[in-house]
Structure formats: structure tokens, C-alpha cells
Amino acid sequence: MAVSAEGARRKERVLCLFDVDGTLTPARQKIDPEVAAFLQKLRSRVQIGVVGGSDYSKIAEQLGDGDEVIEKFDYVFAENGTVQYKHGRLLSKQTIQNHLGEELLQDLINFCLRYMALLRLPKKRGTFIEFRNGMLNISPIGRSCTLEERIEFSELDKKEKIREKFVEALKTEFAGKGLRFSRGGMISFDVFPEGWDKRYCLDSLDQDSFDTIHFFGWE
Template sequence: MTKKMICLFDVDGTLTDARQPIKPSVEKFLLETVKKQFDLAVVGGSDLNKITEQLGGKSVFEKYKYVFAENGLIAFESGKQLSTETIQSVVGEEALQDFINFCLKYISELHLPFKRGTFIEFRSGMINVSPVGRNCTKDERVQFYEYDLEHQIRQKFIQALKKEFPDLALTYSIGGQISFDVFPNGWDKTYCLRHIRGYDEIHFFGDKTTEGGNDYEIYESDLTVGHRVTCPEDTINQLNILMALIKERREREQLQVPMQCA
């Protein structure tokens, strides 16, 4: 029997370059080739506005069966919004303010090559922390990313938070080039899987799949078949390989079906 499958994609680094719109060639391949064989879904840590900006505005709900923002805390199925939760309902307002105040103080004492604006972005299911500020340009993003690789700014920041707030049940996840996400334990990208029903296989594609990356938990999940990619072009290459393997598997299954007499 043919298995029902869905392809679930991370956004930044998988379908798009960091915080950039999807390339027309990538979108065309997804919608005109891949969608003929699989349902499509996307999951990102960003808020819904950022994801829709990158993936074509409101038409994103027509292109993808599921759209998950903030790791799935904001969820849509066939354009219909599903139930949601908030970080403040779990952590509590007082603890949340203590946490944010510590972040702002820590950032104020950092000496970086440059700083811009929007260091803390509050979302429904998480807090996004950017030591350099989310208002930096595309070139500045690359500069900070390279600086962070050498000096481990984000990793040291996370260690300081873990030391200061050992009793808060929070997960810290580095994603993209300039920030990291903070959310209640279990609210990583595996959160979105509770909404996906009726499939025999969920194929997940992501680029931050090593431990500490924001694709790690869902890539390693027993509920998904994980595909580690390096860029949108690599995603296309791996989809071509997957489609070839599925075609071969289906042809083999057809050959194994016993002939029936008329």
C-alpha cells in the first residue's frame, strides 16, 4: 500500500537564505514538482509575519498544508488557525521580567564590533535574544555570525542564563546568524508534530540539526525522517534523491503484488 507522506521544512537556511525571501526557482520546484508527490509544510522559530514575508505573503496558506510559526505555537492547517499557548502562561510574568531584565543588562555590558536595535523580541511561545540587535543589515549579520563563530558570544550568553536561572524549565536554541531562542522545555520544533495527523512518514528538512541548533530535536525525533541540509540548493538536491527513492520503492511494491485471475 502506498504510504502517505509529508515534507516538513525549516525556513531559514533550508528554503531561504537567512531572513531572505524564497528564491523563485526554489518555490517553483516545490510547488510544481514536489507537491505532486507530497503534502508540504513549513516550521520556523520566527513569528508569523516574518515567515509569510519570506514565503510569499498570505498565499503561503494556499501553498503549504501546514504553516507553523514559533516552532508550532502559532499553527495553521489548510489556512485555519489551530489552538495556541503563550510563554507567560507557563513561566509567569514575574520570572519572565527577571529573565528579560538580566538579558538586557548582559547585553549592555557586551563589547561587540557594533550594535543595532531590537535586542529582545517577545513572541507568543518564546523569547528571541539577539546580542547584536535584529535591526542589523544583511552584511552586518554575516559579520556578526563570523565574529560569533570565533568568540562564542551566543553560547557564553546562554551559559550565563543557565547559571542565573537554573530553576526555570527553559530550552535555549541557537538558530540563524544573530540570535538564539528561549522557550519552555518541550516547545522546540517537535511541538508542531502534535498537529500533523494522518501521515505514515514525516520527512523533515533542516540545516541546524546538531545539538544546540534549533532543528536538532525534530531532526532526531522518532516521529520524523530527518534530512540534514546546508542551503536551499542542497534541499532541492535531497528532495530529488528522496523522490527517486520513493519512485523506486513504489515500483518495487507494484512488482511484489501477486497477479490475480480475472
């Protein structure tokens, strides 16, 4: 069936932008095939994109196989948009070390390591600090925990506010340093420069002059 001129214009001028964890997929899980099929049907009518806090490899793993994600979505914004793909091509990549400088970055990492060393939890695993291009991801239990351990920590965190207290300590220690903190998912939180949240991708989208951008997600 032929696409009308109005329909073609709408496809070019309207973007539906989706968060990943908690919106398109459960946290760190694969996308449901029915959801994936719906998105491709939607793509025939509008442009679609994803924005997530995870690095590109994790988003790609959740939303397809290999590099399918940049073929199935018109826009892919990894690490809150500090790594940007458009129509299958890498547009830009920003790095937290260049923005913050090595001294502040090491102060931040060292503080987190000292804080976590004093935490007593039912379980601790590995990868407590994951260094990404646009942020640090901090996990008191460690990102290598199993799904069952992830759920166990999440339930404990709801009661004892482990991540909330950690973030408050960081806010006090690094007040005025231009840092922001975001708790998401079940076991971790992100640390990034001011302005490097999911709205960061809007600067790139502004250049494409969309009439309408619909965002679906938590933040």
C-alpha cells in the same frame, strides 16, 4: 493525467516538513523562485509544511507575498509550532507569558538586558529582545542590523563565542526553571519553555495519522 488511488492515498498520508532559515531560504531571505516551484510540484504528490522559529509574518514574507504561505503549504508552524495553521486556517496559538508566568518572564528579560548592557561590540543596533508568542529571541547586536552588520557579527561570534557564553550564563542563572535555549541563524538565539522546540508541532500532526513524515532541516 488522472491520479491513481494509490497516489491519492500517498498524498494524504505522507508529509514533507521543511525548516525555513538555512533550508528553504538563506537566513531571513526570500525563497528562490526555483525552490518555490519545486515545492508546488512536490505538493501534487504529498502534503507539504514548514516549521520555523520566526513569527508568522516573517515566515510569510520569506515564502511569498501577503498570506500566500498558508495557501501554498498544507501546514505552517510558526514559532516552533506554537502558532499553527492547517489548510489555510489558524488552528491554535500558545503564549510564553501564560506558560511561564509574569515573574519568571520579567526575571529573564531583565537578566538579558543587564548582560547585553555590559557587552562591548563593534556595533549595536536595535530590537535586542523580540517578544514572540512561543519564545523570546535574543540578539546581542540587535535584529535591526543590516545584512553587512549581520555578517560582521556572525564572523566575530565564531571567534569569540558571544552567543554561546550568553547562553551558558542563562543556563546557570535559570537552572531548574524549565527553560531551553537554541542558537540558530547568524545573530541571535531563542529562549523557550521545555518541549517548545520544533518537535512541538508533532502533537498536532499525530492527530492526522500520517504514515510517514519526512523532516528537512537542521534540528
